[in-house]
Amino acid sequence: xxxxxxxxxxxxxxxxxxxxxxxxxxxxxxxxxxxxxxxxxxxxxxxxxxxxxxxxxxxxxxxxxxxxxxxxxxxxxxxxxxxxxxxxxxxxxxxxxxxxxxxxxxxxxxxxxxxxxxxxxxx
Amino acid sequence: xxxxxxxxxxxxxxxxxxxxxxxxxxxxxxxxxxxxxxxxxxxxxxxxxxxxxxxxxxxxxxxxxxxxxxxxxxxxxxxxxxxxxxxxxxxxxxxxxxxxxxxxxxxxxxxxxxxxxxxxxxxxxxxxxxxxxxxxxxxxxxxxxxxxxxxxxxxxxxxxxxxxxxxxxxxxxxxxxxxxxxxxxxxxxxxxxxxxxxxxxxxxxxxxxxxxxxxxxxxxxxxxxxxxxxxxxxxxxxxxxxxxxxxxxxxxxxxxxxxxxxxxxxxxxxxxxxxxxxxxxxxxxxxxxxxxxxxxxxxxxxxxxxxxxxxxxxxxxxxxxxxxxxxxxxxxxxxxxxxxxxxxxxxxxxxxxxxxxxxxxxxxxxxxxxxxxxxxxxxxxxxxxxxxxxxxxxxxxxxxxxxxxxxxxxxxxxxxxxxxxxxxxxxxxxxxxxxxxxxxxxxxxxxxxxxxxxxxxxxxxxxxxxxxxxxxxxxxxxxxxxxxxxxxxxxxxxxxxxxxxxxxxxxxxxxxxxxxxxxxxxxxxxxxxxxxxxxxxxxxxxxxxxxxxxxxxxxxxxxxxxxxxxxxxxxxxxxxxxxxxxxxxxxxxxxxxxxxxxxxxxxxxxxxxxxxxxxxxxxxxxxxxxxxxxxxxxxxxxxx
Numbered sequence: 086x087x088x089x090x091x092x093x094x095x096x097x098x099x100x101x102x103x104x105x106x107x108x109x110x111x112x113x114x115x116x117x118x119x120x121x122x123x124x125x126x127x128x129x130x131x132x133x134x135x136x137x138x139x140x141x142x143x144x145x146x147x148x149x150x151x152x153x154x155x156x157x158x159x160x161x162x163x164x165x166x167x168x169x170x171x172x173x174x175x176x177x178x179x180x181x182x183x184x185x186x187x188x189x190x191x192x193x194x195x196x197x198x199x200x201x202x203x204x205x206x207x208x
Numbered sequence: 209x210x211x212x213x214x215x216x217x218x219x220x221x222x223x224x225x226x227x228x229x230x231x232x233x234x235x236x237x238x239x240x241x242x243x244x245x246x247x248x249x250x251x252x253x254x255x256x257x258x259x260x261x262x263x264x265x266x267x268x269x270x271x272x273x274x275x276x277x278x279x280x281x282x283x284x285x286x287x288x289x290x291x292x293x294x295x296x297x298x299x300x301x302x303x304x305x306x307x308x309x310x311x312x313x314x315x316x317x318x319x320x321x322x323x324x325x326x327x328x329x330x331x332x333x334x335x336x337x338x339x340x341x342x343x344x345x346x347x348x349x350x351x352x353x354x355x356x357x358x359x360x361x362x363x364x365x366x367x368x369x370x371x372x373x374x375x376x377x378x379x380x381x382x383x384x385x386x387x388x389x390x391x392x393x394x395x396x397x398x399x400x401x402x403x404x405x406x407x408x409x410x411x412x413x414x415x416x417x418x419x420x421x422x423x424x425x426x427x428x429x430x431x432x433x434x435x436x437x438x439x440x441x442x443x444x445x446x447x448x449x450x451x452x453x454x455x456x457x458x459x460x461x462x463x464x465x466x467x468x469x470x471x472x473x474x475x476x477x478x479x480x481x482x483x484x485x486x487x488x489x490x491x492x493x494x495x496x497x498x499x500x501x502x503x504x505x506x507x508x509x510x511x512x513x514x515x516x517x518x519x520x521x522x523x524x525x526x527x528x529x530x531x532x533x534x535x536x537x538x539x540x541x542x543x544x545x546x547x548x549x550x551x552x553x554x555x556x557x558x559x560x561x562x563x564x565x566x567x568x569x570x571x572x573x574x575x576x577x578x579x580x581x582x583x584x585x586x587x588x589x590x591x592x593x594x595x596x597x598x599x600x601x602x603x604x605x606x607x608x609x610x611x612x613x614x615x616x617x618x619x620x621x622x623x624x625x626x627x628x629x630x631x632x633x634x635x636x637x638x639x640x641x642x643x644x645x646x647x648x649x650x651x652x653x654x655x656x657x658x659x660x661x662x663x664x665x666x667x668x669x670x671x672x673x674x675x676x677x678x679x680x681x682x683x684x685x686x687x688x689x690x691x692x693x694x695x696x697x698x699x700x701x702x703x704x705x706x707x708x709x710x711x712x713x714x715x716x717x718x719x720x721x722x723x724x725x726x727x728x729x730x731x732x733x734x735x736x737x738x739x740x741x742x743x744x745x746x747x748x749x750x751x752x753x754x755x756x757x758x759x760x761x762x763x764x765x766x767x768x769x770x771x772x773x774x775x776x777x778x779x780x781x782x783x784x785x786x787x788x789x790x791x792x793x794x795x796x797x798x799x800x801x802x803x804x805x806x807x808x809x810x811x812x813x814x815x816x817x818x819x820x821x822x823x824x825x826x827x828x829x830x831x832x833x834x835x836x837x838x839x840x841x842x843x844x845x846x847x848x
Contacts, residue, residue: 096626096630098626098630098634098656098659098660099626099629099630101652101656102629102630102633102634102637102656105633105634105637105653106633106637109637109641143618143619143622169622170621170622170624170625170626170629171618171621171622171625190625191625191626191629192625192628192629192632194629194632194633195633195636
C-alpha cells in the first residue's frame with residue numbers, strides 16, 4: 086500500500102532533503118506534493134489528499150501547529166507528523182492536544198521513513 | 209449659636225435668681241419670727257410709754273393745779289409746763305362758779321380747744337372727767353374726744369384750796385380744775401404701725417387698726433384703757449433684701465461668667481471639631497490616595513472629594529513634566545476669573561505639579577493648612593503613581609526584551625539546526641547513495657551543502673559579532689583601503705546569501721576609504737543578506753561603490769517593498785523586526801542591522817536608508833576617507 090506524503094517546510098533545502106530521503110526509502114512511500122508555507126500547504130492538502138503530512142512548525146507567518154489545527158478541524162483522522170528544528174516539551178504537549186501523531190526533531194531526519202510507515206495508512 | 213448660648217446663660221441666671229429669691233424668703237421668714245418676738249416686746253414698751261406719757265401729763269396737771277391758787281398763779285406757772293410734755297397741746301385753768309366750771313385762762317390762747325369764759329360742764333363729752341375732778345377731787349384722764357377735728361385726751365386735775373384736808377374736806381375744797389389737753393396723734397405717733405387707744409367706754413383715739421393687733425390694757429389715772437397696736441405690714445427685711453439683691457447680682461455675674469466660659473468652651477470645642485474634621489479629611493484623602501496607583505483613577509476621585517469636602521467651586525491638577533512644563537491633567541467645577549489659590553505640589557523639595565482651587569467662599573487659615581497638607585499627600589501619591597508607571601513601562605520593556613530574546617534564541621536555534629540538518633542530511637545522502645546518484649544530483653546536493661554552510665557561517669559570524677557587541681568587545685581597525693577592491697574581493701563569498709537573486713556590482717576602479725576590511729565585509733554581508741530576505745526571488749540586488757565628496761559610498765539596493773519611513777530608524781535596534789507582511793514571512797534573528805550599525809559607528813561611517821529608484825530599500829553607507837574621531841559621529845541617518 087502506498088503512502089502519499091505532503092511535505093510542508095519553508096526551507097527549500099529541507100523539502101529537497103525530505104523528498105530525497107523518502108524517495109530513497111521507497112517501500113511504498115511517495116511524495117505527493119510540497120508546500121513552502123501555510124496557504125500553499127492547505128491548498129496542496131485539499132488538492133492531493135495525502136495520506137500523511139510532514140509539517141515544519143517554525144515557518145514565517147502561520148506556524149505548523151496552526152496549519153495542523155485547520156486541517157484536523159476539517160479531517161480529524163489526517164495523519165500529521167510535526168518535523169521541527171526546535172522541539173521542546175511544551176510544543177510536543179500542544180501538538181498532542183491538537184491531534185498530531187508524532188513529533189520528530191530535524192536532526193533525526195532519517196527517522197522520517199520509519200514514522201511514515203508507522204503512522205501511515207498501512208499501519 | 210450665640211442666641212442659644214444666651215438662652216442657656218439666661219436660663220441659668222433665672223435659676224440663680226430664683227435661688228436667691230428662695231434664699232431671701234427663707235431669710236425673711238426667719239426674720240419675721242424674730243420680728244414677731246420683737247414686736248411683742250415693742251408693743252409692751254409702747255404701752256408702757258403711752259401710760260407714762262399720760263401719767264406724766266396727769267402728774268404735770270396735778271402739780272400745776274397744786275401751785276395754781278388763782279388765775280394768776282396758773283398764768284405764771286403754766287407756760288413752762290406746756291413745754292414740759294410734748295403731747296400736751298393746751299392747758300386751761302377753770303374755776304367753779306356755782307354750778308359752772310368756767311375757763312379763766314387757756315394756753316395757748318388760740319391753740320387750745322378750750323376757750324376762755326367757756327363753761328366746760330355743759331360739754332357732755334367732758335362730763336365724766338370733770339365730774340371726777342370737781343366732785344371727787346381726783347385727777348382723771350377722760351374719754352377721748354374730738355375737738356376741732358383733733359382727737360384729744362382730756363386730763364383734769366382738781367385745784368384744791370386745802371390740798372392736805374381729809375377726803376371729804378378735800379372734795380369740798382375744790383375750787384376749780386387744771387385741764388390738760390393731750391394730742392391723741394402725738395401720744396400714739398411713735399408707733400410705726402397703726403395704734404389705737406380705747407377708753408373703757410369705747411371711745412378711742414387713733415385709726416381703726418387692721419391686721420394683727422397687739423392688745424395691752426394700761427391703767428391711765430386709775431381707769432383701764434386698751435391700747436391696740438397694729439403690727440407693721442410684713443416687708444422684706446434688710447438681710448432678705450441684701451440676700452435678694454446680692455443673690456440676683458451674683459446670679460447675673462455668674463450667668464455672665466458662665467456665658468463667657470461656655471462661649472470659650474464652645475469655641476474651643478468647635479475649633480477642636482473643625483480640626484478633627486480636617487484631620488479626618490486628610491486621613492480619608494490619604495487612604496483614598498493609597499487605593500490606586502493609576503493617575504487616571506486617582507486624580508478624579510481626589511479632586512471631586514476635595515471639592516465636596518471644602519465646598520470648592522473648582523479644582524484643577526497639573527503635572528510637571530521632565531522639561532519643567534505644567535500640563536493640566538484633570539479639572540472639575542467651573543472656574544471663575546480671579547480668586548484662585550495655587551498650591552504647589554511638592555515631594556520633599558522637588559516640585560511635581562500644581563493644585564489650583566477656586567474657593568467658593570473664604571477659607572480660613574486652618575482650611576488652607578489642611579489643603580496644603582492634602583496637596584502634599586497628593587504630591588506623594590502622584591510621585592508614587594508616576595514611579596509605578598515608569599516601573600511598569602520598564603517592566604513591560606524588559607518583558608518585551610525578554611520575549612524578543614526568546615524569539616531570537618528560538619530563531620537562532622532553528623536556523624542553526626536547519627542548516628546543520630541540511631549539511632548533514634545531504635552529506636549522508638551523498639555518502640550513502642553516491643553510486644546511485646547521477647552527477648547532476650550529486651552537484652546539486654553539494655551546492656546545497658555549500659549554501660547551507662555559507663548561511664551557517666553568516667549566522668555564526670552574526671552571533672559572534674553580536675556577542676562581542678553585548679560585551680563591548682567589538683573592535684575595528686580602520687586603515688587606508690580601496691573600498692571598491694575590498695567589495696569586489698568579497699562579492700563571491702556572498703553568493704550563499706543571495707538565494708535566487710541576482711547581484712549587480714557597480715564599482716569604480718578604485719575608491720579610497722578609511723575603514724576596516726572586516727567591518728566592510730560584515731556591513732556588506734548583512735545588507736546583501738537583508739536585501740535577499742526581503743525582496744522577491746528573481747529580483748536584482750545592486751551593490752555599488754563610488755566616491756562621494758569626502759566619503760567613499762557603498763550602496764546596496766533591492767527591489768523589495770522598501771522600508772516604511774516611520775520604521776527607518778527603529779530597524780537598527782537589536783531584535784527589532786518589521787511588522788510588514790514581507791517581514792512576517794521572512795526568517796530573521798533581528799540582529800543583522802544592529803551589528804551593521806555598530807560596525808558603521810565604530811568605523812566612523814554613516815548609514816542612510818531611503819527608497820531605491822523604482823521602489824525597494826536602498827542602504828547607503830558613507831565611509832570616511834580620512835582618519836576621524838569616531839566617537840562624535842552619528843552612525844545612522846534616516847533618508848527621505
